[in-house]
């Protein structure tokens with residue numbers, strides 16, 4: 001399985017700034033051919049991603065989606081609209097949306113299903129709220145995985161990306177989770193997702209939460225870590241490129 005490394009720029013970068021970021025990142029990662037790379041800009045820059053990244057090794061996607069395919073939902077964006085713009089990945093279940101918009105597992109499961117219906121790959125974010133023992137975190141996130149993938153067929157469940165993002169490890173002032181903690185929770189996520197899938201070998205479990213160029217190699221060195229989901233550090237393209245190169249150097253790790 002090739003490593004998967006990407007970023008959501010969250011509510012950052014105008015379309016003009018996103019174009020500059022993409023042009024730089026293309027140059028800085030041009031030598032990487034053994035890592036799958038993606039960016040999830042705000043909806044307003046989906047067209048920029050298509051414009052700049054078409055024909056490159058980069059995939060693009062979105063940070064959210066409405067669970068319905070069309071209809072009277074003012075301000076919302078549907079999965080078919082995103083697929084039509086070439087999106088390959090759509091994020092759902094991020095803790096900022098669970099927190100800011102009270103998104104629960106029932107809604108997230110419907111979003112996951114909508115993404116799959118439109119032929120795209122969900123990047124499902126799960127993670128415990130407070131720092132504690134790996135065992136407790138593992139059983140909590142396994143419950144999220146079961147609930148959030150509940151509407152998928154075993155075939156569709158075989159192709160999801162799950163991002164383990166401990167809430168306490170996200171954002172300014174936070175530190176990434178300890179690699180041993182990540183390894184333990186990833187194993188539980190994989191086991192839970194595998195139980196819902198008919199071919200678990202296609203499931204990728206990636207880590208997000210204060211990933212930076214210094215911490216990335218230590219996390220990637222652990223078994224069962226299929227890639228990284230980078231937040232604020234990636235707003236500087238040089239940082240993202242360094243993280244992507246760390247994954248490239250680690251290609252051939254046993255997952």
Ligand code: PGA
Nearest residue numbers: 170171208209210231232
């Ligand atoms: P962060 O964000 O790297 O800025 O902590 C990670 C995320 O929310 O995916």
